[in-house]
Amino acid sequence: MWGTPSQHSKRVFRCPQHVLYTRVLPYHWLRFAKGQGAPRGFATLSFMESTLAGWRLDLLGPGRLVAASTQVMPVAAKALVVLAYLALEGATSRTRLADLLWPEVAEVTARNNLVQLLRRTRQQLGVELVQGSDPVALSPALTVDTRTLSELYLLGGYDEAVIQAGPLLQSLEVQPGSDLAGWLQAQRERLDEQRLAVLRREAVRLENAGDYATAARLADLHVHLDPVSEEAYRRLMRLRYLQGDRDGALQAFASCQATLARELQTEPLPETLALAAEVAQGGHVPQVPPRAAQGRSFARSARLVGREEVWTQLEAAWQAGKLILISGPPGIGKSRLAQDFAMTKGRVVRVEARPGDAGTPFATNTRLARAHLAAQPDVHLPDWVRETLARYLPELRGAVPPAPVRSPEERQVVFDAQFELVRCTSSELAAIVVDDLQYFDHASLALGNALISRAFPFHGGSGIPPHVAVYRSGELAAEQAEVLDGLVRAGLAMHVEVGPLTVEAVEAMLQDIGVPGAARLAPRLARFTGGNPQLIQETLQHLLELGAVHDPPEHLPLPPGVQEVLRRRLGRLSPGALQVVRAAAVLQSDFTTELIAEMLGAPLFDTIHAWEELERAQVLQGTQFTHDLMLEAVRASIPEGVYRLLCRSAARLLERRDGRPSRIARLWKEGGDSRAAMHWFMRAGAEAAANFLLREAAGFYAQAAEAAEAGGRTPLDAAPPGAPLLSRAVDS
Structure with missing residues (x-):
């Protein structure tokens, strides 16, 4: 067996034409590259060399196929799309290609159209560009310029022709909003970022070598390719000035000003x-200055202002041994209030629920359990606890896989095991803070409810430390609200609502962080932001970026709402950082630099560099967004076609990494692949049923049926044996 398309290995190797392959390649192609034989259905390499030697596929620019004789060969637009897709994505199923090119027709018709297209192309050219039956792949003997660009990007070097060739398939016209349009835009952005990275690196090298004239020409080209990059404008200004061309440097600055005003409706950064x-004063300009500190900001207030009354309520709930529930609108300061209060009691474990948890049983609880184990890594858990929790904590698994949960009694054992884990790991803990409760999955909520009920009161000797839970007002699901209201009515919990800051509290906050003219600015900021601490911080950050903190204009230069502020901040990011943060927004939670790099097919070093830029710009903080509004702003900035493409890329990545089926299913669904979504919702349903999570299982099977219908199949195709019985059991 050669293996299926999902069996991949990450390798970098060179074919006889010295073309670098850096994509994730099927196992049978690795054998092929090592000379261990060709996959069934594919021509041998020697045959392809004899027919395609010297042939070149230029995808950058208008797109063309060049024969060994340098003759440009005629290729239909759809055939060119097939060649580009295979060159950039690797081996692909015929169904995927057919859906991409003919989305409006039935699958059988679309596949037949593809067969005819490939046959006509083969007959017209007299060579076999596409190999295999299903999946199909581009002949590895064909030289492709996008691979040359990737080689320059990964290994270094510079090729002027490749850099100036133009965007991917520049002349291709596609239907706006289509899947193909989204894929094309995302690939153009990825390749443009590679082009700019190569250009930037070469310009720095030349500047360090003292070749200012050539470096300035490349900086000018950088500005042409990325006209809103202030870094490129500053390099061009500096290089022209270093050559003695002061007027040219000022002309570059004027162009920068005009472009930013036109495209982003903003002013240049203070460093520009x-x-x-x-330059205007004829002063000293360093040759290669350190990178601009894009994330300059005011420090957070050292003390919590305007929360004295709320603090008193929290203290009363703590003394009563109750669960503390803190709610409020986004950015109001709930999380900081909870953290600061809990830390006055001693050591704290803090865990966040994340967007996307709701669709994955025990997702939040898995994160909480791992936080407890990290807090006390040497803990000795009883064997029955390890065996029980191994169902959702694979690191606890022994030689024998855990058995499915088949009854309410066995599910209670899972609850007992979680209680024991928390008890065993909490001897040195004073409190547990759980943030963003609105994202909790149903299974974690039920488990938490059982734990709180059993541990009450927290100071009563159960060994479970007090819990503080935080959530957004108005964003709880009906079932979540019912559970929490029940705890409050039963006297097990106290609910505290956090409101906006008063003008006096805003003034105290501004004084704490050193804002000049705090007394004069506080009333305006309180009115403008509604007393929301996060929006106050965002507004101050924007004033700082405009250089207007010391003398704010009469009318604060912001449109209503913080989304516009965040949009402008995102608009200042480099293309590479924008790609990284978009990928993070698609994954939503539990993302790392390694995961993002693999998802984008980018070098880890470049991803880390982009990550640092995002942290300086206060978009990311560690492995999470600085706040939920930032995540929402990033998601809103992603074109729908690009979003679907990133979702599919993330789904393939999590498949390779054995991710949770429900998370993979959601990504395939949002990526527009109903067939793949149906398959993974089925797997999520089976996983949930195996753990006696009947409600979740029924929900996943229902989503599988919806996906089947959306993909042109009947819901019965997605119904597992016993699914109707399962649905009735849940209803009862």
């Missing part, structure tokens, strides 16, 4: 203004 001032 400072460089322009130095």
